Amino acid sequence: MSSDTRNILWAIGVVLAALAFGLSSLVVPDFGGFDADQFPIPQEDPAVQPAGYAFAIWGVIYLWLFVGAVYGLSRRATAEDWAEMRPYLVLSLVVGAGWLPVAKMSALAAAVLIWAC
Helix, strand or coil: CCHHHHHHHHHHHHHHHHHHHHHHHHHCCCCCCCCHHHCCCCCCCCCCCCCHHHHHHHHHHHHHHHHHHHHHHHHCCCCHHHHCCHHHHHHHHHHHHCHHHHHHHCHHHHHHHHHHC
């Protein structure tokens, strides 16, 4: 397989992984955070708690990630300077796409996935 073909396939993989990452929030739309008893050491009254609107930043992140992935496929698909990061980005996005479903089940497992991302 030629270098250009491999780069194009990875660019397609980035687009698909970015879609999976963004759409994962639709799979688990009712995730509202963790309950205090889900942590190994229960957090009854955390010192800091972000306001709900702060999580709206994820809409911008999902959108910009997808725009960047499409740009990478349409304008930089065969660019060698983009090639090296694509496998790592795909891996991170695929792991990240599974974060919300895992977070619904276990705060500890979700923390492990965050570190993996």
